[in-house]
Every structure is written in C-alpha cells, then in structure tokens.
Amino acid sequence: MINFFFRRIAGLIFVIIGVTFIVHLFIHLVPGDPVDTIVGQSVSEEDRIELRKELGLDKPLIIQYFFFMKRLSKFDLGKSMITQKPISDIIIERFPRTIYLALTAFSISLLLGIGAGALTALFPRTAFDKTIMVIAVLGVSAPVFVTALIFRYLLAEKFSFLPPAGYGPIAFVILPAMTLGTRSAAFLARLTRTTLLEILSEDYMRTALAKGLTPARALFKHAFPNAMPPLISILILDLANYLNGSVITETIFAWPGLGRFALTAISQRDVPSIQAIVLVMAVTYVLAMTLADLARAWLDPRLR
Amino acid sequence: MKTSISILIIIFGFAIFAPLLTPYPVSGDTSPKMGEQLSNRHLAPSIKHPFGTDELGRDIFARTLYGARISLGVGLAARILAVIIGGLIGSIAGFYGGKTDFILSRLIEIFLAFPSLILAIGIGTALGSGLLTVIIAIVAVSWVDVAVLIRAVSAEISKRDFVMAARAIGEPESMILFKHVIPHCYAPLIVTFSFGIASAVMIEASLSFLGLGSSGNSVLGPSWGWMIYTAEAYLGVAPWAVFGPGLFLAMTVFGWNMLGDSLRDKFDVKAELR
Numbered sequence: 001m002i003n004f005f006f007r008r009i010a011g012l013i014f015v016i017i018g019v020t021f022i023v024h025l026f027i028h029l030v031p032g033d034p035v036d037t038i039v040g041q042s043v044s045e046e047d048r049i050e051l052r053k054e055l056g057l058d059k060p061l062i063i064q065y066f067f068f069m070k071r072l073s074k075f076d077l078g079k080s081m082i083t084q085k086p087i088s089d090i091i092i093e094r095f096p097r098t099i100y101l102a103l104t105a106f107s108i109s110l111l112l113g114i115g116a117g118a119l120t121a122l123f124p125r126t127a128f129d130k131t132i133m134v135i136a137v138l139g140v141s142a143p144v145f146v147t148a149l150i151f152r153y154l155l156a157e158k159f160s161f162l163p164p165a166g167y168g169p170i171a172f173v174i175l176p177a178m179t180l181g182t183r184s185a186a187f188l189a190r191l192t193r194t195t196l197l198e199i200l201s202e203d204y205m206r207t208a209l210a211k212g213l214t215p216a217r218a219l220f221k222h223a224f225p226n227a228m229p230p231l232i233s234i235l236i237l238d239l240a241n242y243l244n245g246s247v248i249t250e251t252i253f254a255w256p257g258l259g260r261f262a263l264t265a266i267s268q269r270d271v272p273s274i275q276a277i278v279l280v281m282a283v284t285y286v287l288a289m290t291l292a293d294l295a296r297a298w299l300d301p302r303l304r
Numbered sequence: 305m306k307t308s309i310s311i312l313i314i315i316f317g318f319a320i321f322a323p324l325l326t327p328y329p330v331s332g333d334t335s336p337k338m339g340e341q342l343s344n345r346h347l348a349p350s351i352k353h354p355f356g357t358d359e360l361g362r363d364i365f366a367r368t369l370y371g372a373r374i375s376l377g378v379g380l381a382a383r384i385l386a387v388i389i390g391g392l393i394g395s396i397a398g399f400y401g402g403k404t405d406f407i408l409s410r411l412i413e414i415f416l417a418f419p420s421l422i423l424a425i426g427i428g429t430a431l432g433s434g435l436l437t438v439i440i441a442i443v444a445v446s447w448v449d450v451a452v453l454i455r456a457v458s459a460e461i462s463k464r465d466f467v468m469a470a471r472a473i474g475e476p477e478s479m480i481l482f483k484h485v486i487p488h489c490y491a492p493l494i495v496t497f498s499f500g501i502a503s504a505v506m507i508e509a510s511l512s513f514l515g516l517g518s519s520g521n522s523v524l525g526p527s528w529g530w531m532i533y534t535a536e537a538y539l540g541v542a543p544w545a546v547f548g549p550g551l552f553l554a555m556t557v558f559g560w561n562m563l564g565d566s567l568r569d570k571f572d573v574k575a576e577l578r
Contacts, residue, residue: 011413014410014413015413015414015417016417018410018411018413018414018417019414019417019418022414022415022418023426026426026427026429026430027430029427029430029431030430030431030432031432137558138554138558140561141554141555141557141558141561142550142554143506143509143510143550143553143554143557144510145509145510145513145529145532145533145536146532146546146550146553146554149532149535149536149539149543149546149550150546150550152539153539153540153543153546157539157540157543158543240419240420241419243419243422244419244420244421244422245421247421247422247425247514248510248513248514251514252536262422262425263514263515265429266425266428266429266514266515266516267515269429269432270429271429271430274425274426274429274430275426277422277426278418278422278423278425278426281418281419281422282417282418282419282422282423285417285418285419286417289417
C-alpha cells in the first residue's frame with residue numbers, strides 16, 4: 001500500500017506540472033501581443049516593458065513557465081482585466097460557493113440515484129423498473145441548460161415555489177443543485193442497478209438468501225460492501241461533471257461561484273482569469289481522482 | 305440499433321432537406337417585411353408554427369431544422385479529427401511500447417486531468433469565438449479518450465501472431481503499424497466514434513450557449529445552444545422557445561449514445577467509454 005501510495009503521489013505531481021504548463025500556454029493561443037491579453041491596450045510603453053520583463057515574455061517558453069510557477073507558488077494569479085482585483089481573491093471568495101453547490105447536488109444525486117437504482121434492482125423488469133430506467137435515460141441525454149431552464153420555468157416562474165435565481169438562504173441552492181444533480185443521479189441509478197443485479201446473481205448472494213436472510217438484509221450485508229469500491233471511484237470521477245456543469249448551472253441561476261465568474265471572463269475575453277479558473281478546476285479534479293484511486297486500493301487490496 | 309438509426313436518419317434528413325421542409329427562411333424576413341414579422345413575436349406553438357416563434361417573430365421550427373446543420377457538421381468534423389489524432393497517438397503508444405509509450409501515456413494523463421468542458425472553455429476564450437474555435441476546442445478535449453482506448457487495443461493486437469509473422473518476413477515496423485495494427489482497431493474506433501459525436505454535440509451546444517460558438521447566424525444557420533441562450537432571456541413570456549432546440553439536441557445526443565451502445569454490444573468491445 002505504501003508503495004502504491006508513493007507511486008500515485010509521484011504521478012500526481014507530474015500531472016499537475018503538465019496541467020500548469022498547458023494552462024500557462026493559453027496566453028500564447030491569443031493572437032497578438034500577450035501583454036495586451038494580460039492588461040489590455042491602455043497601458044503606457046514603460047509599463048509594458050516592465051510587465052514583459054516581470055513575466056519573462058522575452059525569454060523562451062520554458063523560462064516563462066518557471067516565472068509562471070514562481071508566481072503561482074505565491075498564489076499570485078494576476079489581476080482580473082475587468083475588476084482589477086487580484087484573481088486569487090476572487091477565487092478564494094467564489095470557489096467555496098461552487099463547492100457548496102456541488103456538495104448539495106452530490107447529496108441529491110446520491111439519494112435519488114442510489115435509491116432508484118437499488119429499488120429497481122430489487123424489482124427488475126417490472127413496470128416500475130422500466131419507468132425509472134426510461135426517466136434515467138432521458139436524464140442522461142438532456143443537456144444541463146435545458147433541464148435548468150425547464151426546472152426554473154416550472155418551479156420558479158410558473159409556480160413560485162422557489163426563487164428563480166440568486167444567492168442566499170437554503171431555498172436558493174435547491175434549483176441549481178437539482179439541475180446539477182439530475183444528470184449524475186440518472187447515471188448513478190443505471191450504474192447502481194446493473195452493479196447490484198450482477199452481484200445479486202452471485203453465488204454468495206444465493207447462499208445468503210438460502211440461509212434465510214431477507215432480500216433487503218442480504219443487500220445491505222453482502223451486496224453493498226461489494227458494490228462499494230467501484231461505486232466510490234465512479235462517484236468521485238463524476239466530480240468532473242459537476243465542475244463542467246457548474247459553469248452553465250451557475251450562469252442560469254445567477255449563482256456567484258467560479259462557474260459564473262468563468263462566464264464574465266469569457267464575455268470580456270479575460271484570459272488570465274480563465275487560466276486561473278481552468279487551473280483550479282483541473283487541480284481539484286486530479287486531486288479527487290488520486291483520492292479515488294487511493295480509496296479504492298485501500299478498500300480493495302487486489303488493486304494495489 | 306433500429307431506434308437509434310431511425311432517430312439519426314430523421315435528424316440528418318432535417319439538416320439536409322431543411323429548405324424543403326419549411327416555408328420560412330432561417331434568418332427570417334429581412335428589411336421590407338420586418339415590421340410585419342415583428343408583430344408575430346412570441347407566438348405560442350400552433351399548426352402554422354409548430355414550435356412557436358422567437359423574439360424577432362421568426363419560426364422556431366425552421367430555425368431548429370437548420371440548427372441540425374451546425375450540430376451535426378461540427379460534431380462530425382470534430383469527431384473525425386479527434387479519432388484520427390487520438391487513434392494515431394494511441395496506436396503508436398500501444399504498438400511501440402517502451403519509452404514511446406511512457407512519454408505518450410504521460411501526455412494522455414495530463415489531458416485526462418482536465419474536466420472537458422472547462423478546458424474547452426479555456427481554449428475557446430483564448431482563441432475567440434467562432435466555428436473553427438469550437439472544432440479546435442472539441443478536438444483538444446476529446447482526442448484523449450480515443451487514445452486511451454486505442455492504446456489498450458493496439459497493445460493487445462501487437463502481441464498477436466500475424467504481427468510476429470509480418471516481423472519475421474521483414475516488414476518495417478511503421479508498415480506493420482499501418483497495415484496490420486491500425487486496421488484491426490476498426491471495431492473500437494467505430495464505437496468510440498459514435499459515442500464521441502454525442503459528447504461533441506453536447507460540448508458544441510454548451511460553448512454556443514456560453515457565447516463561445518458561432519454567432520446566431522453563421523452560414524450554416526443558428527446553433528441550438530445559441531437559440532436556447534437567446535430563449536433564456538424570454539423564459540417567462542415564451543418558454544416554448546427552449547423546447548424545440550432542446551428536444552432536438554437531446555434527441556441527437558440520445559441517438560448517438562444509443563448507436564454507440566448497440567455497436568459496442570455488436571462488436572463486443574469491452575472498454576470503459578466515457
């Protein structure tokens with residue numbers, strides 16, 4: 001396990017170096033002078049020269065990358081072109097809100113997805129099972145922004161159960177969290193169902209039932225522990241979907257997190273801010289993936 | 305298989321025959337009759353306008369039909385490129401192994417570390433909005449799942465007897481790769497091609513929704529994502545404006561996913577496809 005742990009951490013460090021390198025290249029994807037991209041055109045010639053020196057733009061790419069990493073190590077992500085505030089401050093303010101939204105969505109999807117999956121696995125090929133599975137297929141295929149708008153129209157505009165958009169007490173988080181959770185709940189329901197059905201046909205389940213356990217007890221005592229390791233890593237991998245979905249969901253529901261910040265950055269072509277957002281989200285994602293691998297190896301010694 | 309193919313044939317039919325299927329022009333009437341058209345804004349769905357009309361009085365059904373062109377066009381173009389790039393990188397890594405595989409695998413790992421839409425947004429913002437940007441962004445985020453799959457498949461194929469036989473008669477390595485290994489990857493390539501179009505279509509719509517795609521009226525017509533974006537502003541008055549493009553988008557994604565599923569079962573490709 002120790003060996004596996006260190007191998008995995010070494011891989012993580014390497015991937016983070018690669019990710020930062022790619023993100024640092026964004027500035028060079030923009031046609032024209034990188035200085036314009038970073039601070040806009042209304043800057044005096046002396047300032048430009050100074051900035052160029054500070055960022056190492058006159059040096060080769062590799063050296064520029066070291067400059068970038070040096071600033072990054074001090075958590076200096078540059079200034080937002082729009083507000084002139086340090087981007088790191090904006091991220092510290094907004095990232096927790098995105099996490100809050102994602103965690104609420106995650107709870108909803110866990111409850112709905114695993115619940116529906118377990119129920120359908122207990123009653124396979126019934127009308128109930130079929131209805132739930134059709135809903136699940138629809139849920140996986142519908143784009144986030146379509147479900148978002150349907151939910152907002154039905155629950156906030158047609159019938160005012162919930163506030164349509166904004167940031168505030170618990171009622172505000174429900175709509176965006178439902179939207180964000182739907183897709184992964186649908187996905188989870190299908191996954192839980194197939195995993196459980198597979199396990200239910202195993203010999204040890206037949207033994208459990210034969211020795212007189214009720215199906216529900218057999219499920220909790222024998223099936224869940226075996227279904228857990230793969231489910232956990234898939235749940236964490238699903239995080240990418242929350243991060244992807246957060247940009248659109250937060251935009252539609254005016255949720256002031258990182259995703260909505262991305263939209264303002266897109267419309268202003270604020271590349272330094274976009275760099276920071278992509279970086280934070282990618283690093284979050286790799287950290288979670290590494291955690292998933294470690295958790296899975298810890299639960300299932302065969303994988304070490 | 306039948307359901308998915310029929311759905312896709314219908315959507316392709318809409319894209320190709322859009323001008324024959326609707327009497328309305330895609331961008332609506334221009335100058336002289338503009339006033340008259342504007343008086344038709346936000347009409348609810350009816351026989352004349354099955355999906356209603358939008359904020360400029362244009363027929364949403366017509367625009368949805370034309371919208372299939374961008375969706376399918378961008379989806380196909382991006383996926384073909386992604387399959388070529390990802391297939392080449394994956395098969396080179398799997399076939400040559402050793403150091404080559406080590407380096408390419410690290411590259412694959414780095415790209416796997418990005419949530420796909422987030423990376424696409426980053427690239428899209430840097431390059432500026434437009435159709436070409438969307439295609440580049442989609443290819444940049446989607447070659448990697450092809451590479452992962454094909455690397456595994458080609459590594460397995462490279463151990464087979466016919467590869468050894470080719471080596472024994474002295475065929476050069478690159479020749480073996482292109483003549484024997486890559487052609488044997490056809491089944492997983494077809495499966496991943498189909499799944500990938502579903503996600504390419506989704507990313508295209510998302511980028512357009514965020515204002516990074518082509519603007520409302522490119523040569524090909526409007527994008528569904530863009531149509532939904534404009535409909536969002538009038539959700540309270542004209543909720544139906546979301547329905548048409550939303551339904552078609554979901555159907556297209558569903559169709560390609562279903563086709564991918566049945567192709568996977570047919571070819572018995574065992575691989576975790578995202």
